[in-house]
Amino acid sequence: MRLVVDNVSKSFGDKKVLDSISMTLEEGELVCLLGASGVGKSTLFHIISGLLLPDEGRVLLDGEDVTGKPGRISYMLQKDxxxxxxxxxxxxxxxxxxxxxxxxxxxxxxxxxxxxxxxxxxxxxxxxxxxxxxxxxxxxxxxxxxxxxxxxxxSGNVALLDEPFSALDTITKGKMHQWYLSIMEEIHLSTLFITHDMDEAIVLSDRIYILGGSPAVIQEEIRVEEDKPRSEEFKVSQEFMAYKKRILEYVR
Ligand SMILES: Nc1ncnc2c1ncn2[C@@H]1O[C@H](COP(=O)(O)OP(=O)(O)O)[C@@H](O)[C@H]1O
Ligand SMILES: [Mg+2]
Structure with missing residues (x-):
């Protein structure tokens, strides 16, 4: 299934939180949404899952408009x-x-x-x-x-995960990453994944969207080219550091 977020904007009162957010999730992809706390990541997930209506824009699942229709996309809340x-x-x-x-x-x-x-x-x-x-x-x-x-x-084969592993210790987290990547393939899952952990984003992602600013916009899209699952060597490689540097330019 292919998920498209098309020009989504959202305000709470007179505070605009999201400004024309557009993104895609292709079948089988794992895409991370990276951004500082309070930027609007969970709000965007509420909209994608249909629990919250955007002021503008649409959410499409295989071309079908699912804006404001909960139950079609699997959503694991930050505190599930x-x-x-x-x-x-x-x-x-x-x-x-x-x-x-x-x-x-x-x-x-x-x-x-x-x-x-x-x-x-x-x-x-x-x-x-x-x-x-x-x-x-x-x-x-x-x-x-x-x-x-x-x-x-x-729900089904598109999962939204809001910082699912953030409370785990580093070793357990590493094991969960390996396990999650393999189960994703096994059960044909596509995943949109919120994290504020850069290393986690680089280890897991096919692509990373950086969300920033107020109101939040997509500041950058980074494709991680390394084959998956990624080795321990990759995590200490020059390439890994180069991805991290690119992300840090925005997160600072
Ligand atoms: N239901 C709401 N009513 C008013 N303000 C909200 C509501 N939900 C979120 N916000 C505000 O929107 C902003 C983004 O929040 P959130 O999406 O939870 O950020 P993140 O998940 O990136 O930490 C914050 O300033 C938060 O206070
Ligand atoms: Mg949040």
């Missing part, structure tokens, strides 16, 4: 919490039980079916054996994978 009193499986399956969607027009999949469908992904998401545990019994990385699975099951 799991219900502590429900098992991991029920947390993941919950959206399927209440979902309105192509395979579930009545807006309800019976509990048993929803659990079965969710459980069938537990292996791929590194959660096998944890179906009946509670969220507090999972490691940070596992909790994020469970939240990602829930997000994926809720």
């Amino acid at each position: 919490m799991m219900l502590p009193y429900k098992t991991v499986l029920d947390n993941v399956a919950l959206p399927l039980m209440i979902k309105k969607g192509p395979e579930n027009k009545a807006g309800f999949m019976g509990k048993r079916k929803a659990r079965e469908k969710a459980a069938s992904y537990f292996g791929e998401f590194g959660l096998a054996g944890y179906e009946k545990k509670y969220p507090s019994q999972l490691s940070g990385g596992m909790r994020q994978r469970a939240a990602l699975l829930r997000t994926y099951l809720f």
Whole structure:
């Protein structure tokens, strides 16, 4: 699926936050949105996911206007919490039980079916054996994978992730990057990814959009040419540093 953001602008009261933002996400791509805190990244994601209406502009999914239509694009919120009193499986399956969607027009999949469908992904998401545990019994990385699975099951093959790995330690984060890139291929996912971590953006992205200014505009688009998955050597290479320098010109 191809996502197009076409000239989106948004104000809150008399404060203009987003000014004519246009971007694309091609099928299978991982594109990072990089920008300082408060610049308007989450606002843009709310608009793309259909939860918030723009003042101007449109969001298109395979050419179809989905502006203001939630449920078509998977959106993992910055703080995607799991219900502590429900098992991991029920947390993941919950959206399927209440979902309105192509395979579930009545807006309800019976509990048993929803659990079965969710459980069938537990292996791929590194959660096998944890179906009946509670969220507090999972490691940070596992909790994020469970939240990602829930997000994926809720909608479809375009995912918006708002700083999904920012709370993880460096080593866990590195493992999650490798895992995420492989699962993206396996389940044919395209991803728009918010981060303020330059290294993370360079390691993961096919392209990076730099969002900056007030109101925010797309200041630069950078294509990262290195093949994926990217090696540890790449992370300390001249090329890597050159990408970082280019980004720093804007982020400073
Ligand atoms: N619902 C809202 N009402 C008023 N102002 C908002 C609302 N949501 C966000 N803002 C403001 O818009 C700006 C961008 O916020 P946000 O999109 O959360 O930035 P980021 O995710 O890049 O940190 C901030 O100044 C924030 O205070
Ligand atoms: Mg934010």
